[in-house]
Amino acid sequence: MRTLLLLALGCPPDLTDTAGNDSREPIPAGTRPCEHPEYWPYQVQDEAGRFTVHHRTAAEADMAAEVAAILAVSFDVEVDGLGFRRPLADAGLCGEDAGFDVFLWHGIDTCYADVFADNPETWYDDWFSYVVVDPWGPYGGEMLDSTLAHELNHACQASDDWWDAPVVFEMTSALVEEVVFDDDDTYVTYFADFQARPDWSFDRDDGYATWFGYGASMYLFFLRDRYFDGDASFAADMWLGLRSEPGAADDPALNEPDFEDALEVLLQDRAGVSFLDSAVEFARWRWYTGSRDDGRHFEEGALWPEDALIVPETLAAGDSANPRPMVLGNAYYELTGEPDGALVVEVEAPGEVALAIQALPGLDGSDGEALGDGPGRYEVTLGADGTRALVVTVLPTWAHDPDTREDTRYALQLAALPVEEPPPPR
Numbered sequence: 323m324r325t326l327l328l329l330a331l332g333c334p335p336d337l338t339d340t341a342g343n344d345s346r347e348p349i350p351a352g353t354r355p356c357e358h359p360e361y362w363p364y365q366v367q368d369e370a371g372r373f374t375v376h377h378r379t380a381a382e383a384d385m386a387a388e389v390a391a392i393l394a395v396s397f398d399v400e401v402d403g404l405g406f407r408r409p410l411a412d413a414g415l416c417g418e419d420a421g422f423d424v425f426l427w428h429g430i431d432t433c434y435a436d437v438f439a440d441n442p443e444t445w446y447d448d449w450f451s452y453v454v455v456d457p458w459g460p461y462g463g464e465m466l467d468s469t470l471a472h473e474l475n476h477a478c479q480a481s482d483d484w485w486d487a488p489v490v491f492e493m494t495s496a497l498v499e500e501v502v503f504d505d506d507d508t509y510v511t512y513f514a515d516f517q518a519r520p521d522w523s524f525d526r527d528d529g530y531a532t533w534f535g536y537g538a539s540m541y542l543f544f545l546r547d548r549y550f551d552g553d554a555s556f557a558a559d560m561w562l563g564l565r566s567e568p569g570a571a572d573d574p575a576l577n578e579p580d581f582e583d584a585l586e587v588l589l590q591d592r593a594g595v596s597f598l599d600s601a602v603e604f605a606r607w608r609w610y611t612g613s614r615d616d617g618r619h620f621e622e623g624a625l626w627p628e629d630a631l632i633v634p635e636t637l638a639a640g641d642s643a644n645p646r647p648m649v650l651g652n653a654y655y656e657l658t659g660e661p662d663g664a665l666v667v668e669v670e671a672p673g674e675v676a677l678a679i680q681a682l683p684g685l686d687g688s689d690g691e692a693l694g695d696g697p698g699r700y701e702v703t704l705g706a707d708g709t710r711a712l713v714v715t716v717l718p719t720w721a722h723d724p725d726t727r728e729d730t731r732y733a734l735q736l737a738a739l740p741v742e743e744p745p746p747p748r
Contacts, residue, residue, distance in 0.1 A: 348429065355425040356416035356438050356452060362425055365417075366390045372397055372408065373422040385457050386426060389470065393424065396471040399502045400478060405558040406498075407481040409474075410441055412450045422477060423452045431459040433469050435476035437484055446565035451480040468509070471495075471502040482561045485570040487724040488527040489535045490581040494557050496539035497546070501554045507622070512536035513630035517608065520632055521731075523650040524604070525582065525724040540620075544607050545585070545600065547621050549593040556592075560584045574725040582724055598717055602678040605652050605715045606690040608632055609682050618689065634711060637738040639665060645714070646731035649675060649722065653714045653734060657681075661708045666742075667700050670735040675716050677734075682711040701741060 349361050355376070362376035366386040373393055377386040401408045409422040416438060417423040433456065437449035453473045456462065461469040475495040500509045516524075516537025524541050528534050542557060550556045563584030570577035586597045595603075607619050612631050615624035634654040635643060645653035659665050671677055677695055681702050684691040690713075693700045704710050716732050 349427065354436075354438065355427075355454060356423070359417065367419070368394060368397075368421065370394075370397075371419075371421055373424060374417050374419060375424045375426065376417065377426045378428065382426060382428070389424065389426065389455070389457055389466070392467050392470045393474060395467075396474045396502050400471070400475055400498060404498070404501065404555045406475065406478040406561065407558075409477040410448065410450050410481050412439075415439060415450060416452050425452065425454045427454050427456050428458055430454065430456045432456060433459075433461050433473055435473045435480070437480050440484075440568065445567060447483050447485055447568045447570065448565075449480045449484045451477040453477055464506075465508055467503045468499040468506045471499040475499070479561055482565050485566075485568075485574075485577055486564060486581060487525055487577075489525050489538050489724070490564075492535040493539040493542050494561070496536045497542040497554060497557055500543075507625065509536075509539065510622075510626050510630065513540055513611075513626060516540055517611070517630045517632055520608065520654055521645065521647040521651040523648040523727060523729075524601075525650060525727065526648065526729070540608065541604055543620055544604050545589075547619070548603065548607070549589060549595070549600070552621065556588055559588060563587055570725070575723070577725045580724050582722065601650055601717070602680070602715055605678065605713050606680060606682060608652075609654070609711060609713070610689060616689070637665075637667070637712070637736065639738055639740040642735070642737040645734050645736070647714075647716045647734070648729060648731055649716050649718045649727070651716055653736075655712045655736070657702055657704060657710050657712055657738065659704050659708050659740075661706050662704065663708065664701055664703045664741045666739040667702055667712060668698075668735075668737040668739065669694075669700065669714065670697050671716075672732050674719060675732050676719050678715040678717060680713050680715075682713065 355362065362378055364377045364380060366375045368390060375386045375390045400406045411420040413420050433454060435451055435453050437451045439450045441448045441450065455469060455473065457466050472495040475498040476491060479491060496509050496512055512533045515533040519534060524538050546552060546554050560581060564579050564581050566577050566579060582597050589595050589597060589600055609632055610616055610619040611623045611626045612628050632654050634656040636658055637643060637655045638658045647653050657665050669679060679693040679700060680690045681693055682690045685703060702710060702712065714734060
């Protein structure tokens, strides 16, 4: 079973309880709370019966009440507002009642959603779930509201499908935590790792080595703001659309439909574009963040930190470059030359992939100008400051599957040349 964890970053653990001491025997590492309720004899129940917060001592009652209040808001927005399916009622399989269970584990210094049994009543791969959180640890305090919204969303995801491309779990929960608690901008810290790797496929799983999978939520923010009128409920519809039969845990190729299939349907039906069309436009939007924000892209893009800017290489006449992006990855360049001048860019690429070559911004006042979809020579007019951005996106010519994708890189060759002067008239 997959356990979805936030990366353990932050301050050293605080092992004292709210009364200033901790005489309890530590809970053994690896304990599964549903199997050991004796460690959590106290509880706070949601008035609507949706969940129970379990805690260890009477001194933790105030914290349990705070967690319950945050969860109530999160349920209201995620389930009643956005339309996610609520965590499955477990009929007392975990805890004493049928509600969803959350365990406060002082000193574990992390938080996670996990599952403990599949649901035999449905055809698709939904599971009973629970959440563990240390609200006194590095993901508590000012982060507690976004932490709980994030982990609750993982539990909601388990009600549709627990086996999918890892990145879709994290990108969805990162989107949702911002929607639930709009004033808490923890989500912007995820973007630096994502933007620093524009050559990676944005559906890549890096095994939680970086925050890339969380920062990939930028793609869902893009979809919300570009195609769905600022309404994040499309994400709940996406999860409904990726329900699949059991078996993908042993063979990922059986995970059909995957999240990109689900998005293909939603985008075609509601916006008249394909998933790959969205990937090409997303390559443009990624450029316009922080100090490059122009007020026409991400809703809060101007607030995003400068370390979340794409940093391009520079190409002037006579320069060449040899980027190696993955499929759905990009290579960004800043073309430089004379003010209002022009450069010719020669592009070579392997025959098995397609390309989307764009210059930013567009000469017509748009955010970008399509130059071509394959190798060739492209003349690019520069701006009044003698610069213009170029982005080359590698696209598959086959049915791309995020569950079976590989980290293959495709060798491109770019050369910047001066525009040839026309011969004098005879």
